Amino acid sequence: ALSDRLEGVFSKLRGKGKLSEADVDIALREVRLALLEADVNFKVVKDVQNRIREKTIGEHVMESLTPAQHVVKIVHDELVELLGGGQRRLEMAGSPPTVVMLVGLQGSGKTTSAAKLALHMRKQGRRPLLVAADVYRPAAIDQLTQLGKQLSVPVYSEPAGAKPPDICANAVKKAREDADDLVILDTAGRLQINHELMAELEQIKARVPVTETLFVADAMTGQEAVNVAQEFHSHVPLTGLILTKMDGDARGGAALSIRAVTGVPVKFVGIGEKADALEPFYPDRVASRILG
Amino acid sequence: FNRKTEITEEFYEELEELLIQADVGVMTTQRLIEALRERVEDDNIRAIDGAREAFRDEMAGFLEDESEGLRLAQPVSLLLIVGVNGVGKTTTIGKLATYLKGAGHSVLLAAGDTFRAAAIEQLQAWGSRAGVPVIAHQPGSDPSAVIFDAIAAAEARGVDVVLADTAGRLHTKFNLMEELRKVSSVAGKRLPGAPHEVLLIVDATSGQNALIQAKQFTEVSPVTGLIVTKLDSTAKGGIVFAIRDELGLPIKFVGTGEKISDLAPFDAGRFVGGLFD
Numbered sequence: 001a002l003s004d005r006l007e008g009v010f011s012k013l014r015g016k017g018k019l020s021e022a023d024v025d026i027a028l029r030e031v032r033l034a035l036l037e038a039d040v041n042f043k044v045v046k047d048v049q050n051r052i053r054e055k056t057i058g059e060h061v062m063e064s065l066t067p068a069q070h071v072v073k074i075v076h077d078e079l080v081e082l083l084g085g086g087q088r089r090l091e092m093a094g095s096p097p098t099v100v101m102l103v104g105l106q107g108s109g110k111t112t113s114a115a116k117l118a119l120h121m122r123k124q125g126r127r128p129l130l131v132a133a134d135v136y137r138p139a140a141i142d143q144l145t146q147l148g149k150q151l152s153v154p155v156y157s158e159p160a161g162a163k164p165p166d167i168c169a170n171a172v173k174k175a176r177e178d179a180d181d182l183v184i185l186d187t188a189g190r191l192q193i194n195h196e197l198m199a200e201l202e203q204i205k206a207r208v209p210v211t212e213t214l215f216v217a218d219a220m221t222g223q224e225a226v227n228v229a230q231e232f233h234s235h236v237p238l239t240g241l242i243l244t245k246m247d248g249d250a251r252g253g254a255a256l257s258i259r260a261v262t263g264v265p266v267k268f269v270g271i272g273e274k275a276d277a278l279e280p281f282y283p284d285r286v287a288s289r290i291l292g
Numbered sequence: 293f294n295r296k297t298e299i300t301e302e303f304y305e306e307l308e309e310l311l312i313q314a315d316v317g318v319m320t321t322q323r324l325i326e327a328l329r330e331r332v333e334d335d336n337i338r339a340i341d342g343a344r345e346a347f348r349d350e351m352a353g354f355l356e357d358e359s360e361g362l363r364l365a366q367p368v369s370l371l372l373i374v375g376v377n378g379v380g381k382t383t384t385i386g387k388l389a390t391y392l393k394g395a396g397h398s399v400l401l402a403a404g405d406t407f408r409a410a411a412i413e414q415l416q417a418w419g420s421r422a423g424v425p426v427i428a429h430q431p432g433s434d435p436s437a438v439i440f441d442a443i444a445a446a447e448a449r450g451v452d453v454v455l456a457d458t459a460g461r462l463h464t465k466f467n468l469m470e471e472l473r474k475v476s477s478v479a480g481k482r483l484p485g486a487p488h489e490v491l492l493i494v495d496a497t498s499g500q501n502a503l504i505q506a507k508q509f510t511e512v513s514p515v516t517g518l519i520v521t522k523l524d525s526t527a528k529g530g531i532v533f534a535i536r537d538e539l540g541l542p543i544k545f546v547g548t549g550e551k552i553s554d555l556a557p558f559d560a561g562r563f564v565g566g567l568f569d
C-alpha cells in the first residue's frame with residue numbers, strides 16, 4: 001500500500017534530520033508510481049503530483065513526526081476533493097419524462113447498467129421505460145428485453161431496420177402515452193473515433209430531450225480513458241459517469257482521470273452483474289482504492 | 293554532430309511517456325528503457341533513428357513466439373475462450389469460427405455462457421453468421437454439461453474444432469473461477485488433451501488490471517495464449533508486455549473491429565508499430 005511504501009521512503013530519510021524539498025520529491029515518486037499503477041492518466045498524475053508537492057511543502061510535512069502518514073492524508077484528501085463534488089444524484093427533467101442516455105465503449109456495461117438504473121429509480125417511485133437503441137450488436141435487443149422482463153420493467157424496441165434516433169423519439173412518445181416518467185436509452189457501444197456513430201448520438205439528442213447523458217466506463221480502463229471521455233463529451237455533453245465492474249480489483253484510476261479532465265461527476269458505481277448491483281458513488285472509498 | 297539527432301535524456305523521457313500512455317505500465321516501461329540504454333551503449337548507437345529502430349526491434353522480438361498459430365489435435369480439438377466481462381469473448385468466437393473454416397477446418401460452437409441474459413442467442417447469431425452449428429442447453433444449465441455435449445456432437449459429426457464460449461467472470465470471484473477450473477478439468481476427462489487451447493481474451497483498452505487477470509486465470513485453467521481485442525480503438529494494449537514477461541503467454545490473434553472478418557493472426561512488428569502511431 002502507498003502508506004507502507006512511504007514509510008519505507010521516510011525511514012530511509014529520517015536519519016538526515018530535517019527533510020529537504022528533494023526528499024519530498026523522492027516521496028512524490030512513490031505517489032506517482034501508485035497512481036500510475038492504478039491507471040490514473042499520465043498527465044493527470046503530473047497535475048496531482050504538483051498540487052501535492054505544494055501542499056506537502058506548504059504544510060511543513062518535513063518537520064512532521066509522522067511524515068508518511070501526513071503525506072498519505074494529503075494525497076487522500078486531494079483525491080477525494082478531485083473525485084467528489086458535482087451533482088451526484090440523477091437530475092430530473094422539468095416536465096416528464098426524464099430521458100437518460102447511456103453511452104460508452106463496447107462492453108463497458110451499458111445494457112446491464114440501464115436495467116440497474118431502471119430498478120434503482122423504480123424503488124424511488126419512478127415509472128421507467130427501457131429503450132433498446134442498440135441495433136447493431138447481435139441479440140442486444142434480446143438482452144435488454146430479457147432484463148426488462150426479469151424486473152417487470154417495460155422495454156421499448158422496434159423491428160430490424162429501424163434507426164436509433166427514430167427508436168428513441170418513438171419511445172419518448174410511448175412513454176408520454178403510458179405516463180412513464182423516466183426513459184432510459186441503451187445505446188450501442190462505440191469508439192469515440194467513429195464519426196458516424198458519434199453523429200448518431202448527436203442525432204438522438206436532437207430528436208429527444210435528453211436530461212442526463214451518462215458515460216458508462218469500465219473500472220479497468222487504462223490510460224485512454226481521458227481521450228475517450230473527452231471526445232464523447234465534445235459530441236454529447238456528458239452529465240455523469242457510471243463506473244462499472246467495481247466488484248473486481250481494478251483500482252479505478254480512470255474515474256479520477258475522467259473527472260479531473262472533463263469535470264463530469266461520478267454518479268453511480270456498478271458492483272456486480274445483478275440488477276440490484278448499483279451503488280451511489282463514495283469519493284473517499286474510491287480514493288482509498290486508487291491509492292491501493 | 294547534429295544536435296537534433298543525438299540521443300539525449302529527453303529522448304528516453306519521451307519514450308517513457310509514450311509507453312506509459314500505451315498502458316505498458318511503469319515497471320515494465322523502466323525495464324524496457326533500461327534494456328534500450330544498454331543496447332545503445334553496446335551497439336554504440338549514436339542517432340535517435342538508430343535507437344528507435346533498435347527499440348522497435350527489441351520490443352517486437354520480446355513479443356514474438358515461435359509456436360505458430362493454434363495447437364490443434366485430431367480428431368477433435370477443444371478451444372476454451374475465457375476472460376472477464378465484456379472483453380469480446382463471444383464476438384471473437386464468431387470470428388475464430390470463420391477463420392478456422394477458411395483454413396479448412398469444420399467447427400462447432402458450445403454455448404457455455406448459461407448465465408447472462410441473451411448470451412446463448414448472441415452466440416447462436418454468430419454461429420449462423422459463420423455458418424457453423426451451435427450446441428446449447430437451457431439458460432441456467434451447467435456449462436460443463438454443454439461443453440461435454442458439444443464434444444460428443446463434434447465426434448459424432450466428424451467436426452474437428454469445438455469453440456467453447458464461457459461466461460464473463462471477474463477473477464476476484466472465487467466461485468466463478470472454481471467453475472472455470474471444473475469446466476477445464478471435466479473437458480479433459482471427456483476428451484484427452486482437452487482443452488487443447490485456453491485462450492484468454494484481453495481488452496486492449498484495459499489498464500494494469502489485465503496482468504492480474506492473466507495471472508488469476510492461469511491459476512485455474514491452463515491458459516495457452518492471449519487474444520487482444522479492440523485494437524481498432526485508440527488504446528494500444530501495452531499491458532501485453534508485462535503479461536508476456538511474467539507469464540510467457542503468446543499472443544495468438546488480435547481483434548480489430550466488430551465484424552466477423554475483424555480478426556488477424558498476431559504480428560509482433562505491426563503491433564509494436566501501432567504503439568508508435
Ligand SMILES: Nc1nc2c(ncn2[C@@H]2O[C@H](COP(=O)(O)OP(=O)(O)OP(=O)(O)O)[C@@H](O)[C@H]2O)c(=O)[nH]1
Pocket residue numbers: 104105106107108109110111112113134137140187188189190216244245246247248269270271272273277377378408460462
Ligand atoms: N461483475 C460485473 N459485471 C458487470 C458489471 N456491469 C456489467 N457487467 C457485465 O459486463 C458484461 C458487459 O455488459 P453489457 O451490459 O453487455 O455491456 P455493454 O456496454 O452494453 O456492451 P455493448 O452493448 O456491447 O457495448 C456483461 O457480462 C455484464 O454482466 C458490474 O458492475 N460488475
Ligand SMILES: Nc1nc2c(ncn2[C@@H]2O[C@H](COP(=O)(O)OP(=O)(O)OP(=O)(O)O)[C@@H](O)[C@H]2O)c(=O)[nH]1
Pocket residue numbers: 106107137189191375376377378379380381382383384405408411458459460461521522523524525547548549550554
Ligand atoms: N471495436 C471493437 N469491438 C469489439 C471487438 N471485439 C468485441 N467487440 C465488441 O465488444 C462488445 C462485447 O463483446 P462480447 O463478445 O459480447 O464480449 P464478451 O466477452 O462475450 O462479454 P460477456 O460475455 O458479457 O462477458 C460487443 O459490442 C462487441 O461488438 C473488437 O475487436 N473491436
Ligand SMILES: [Mg+2]
Pocket residue numbers: 110111112134140186187188189
Ligand atoms: Mg449493450
Ligand SMILES: [Mg+2]
Pocket residue numbers: 381382383405411457458459460
Ligand atoms: Mg459473451
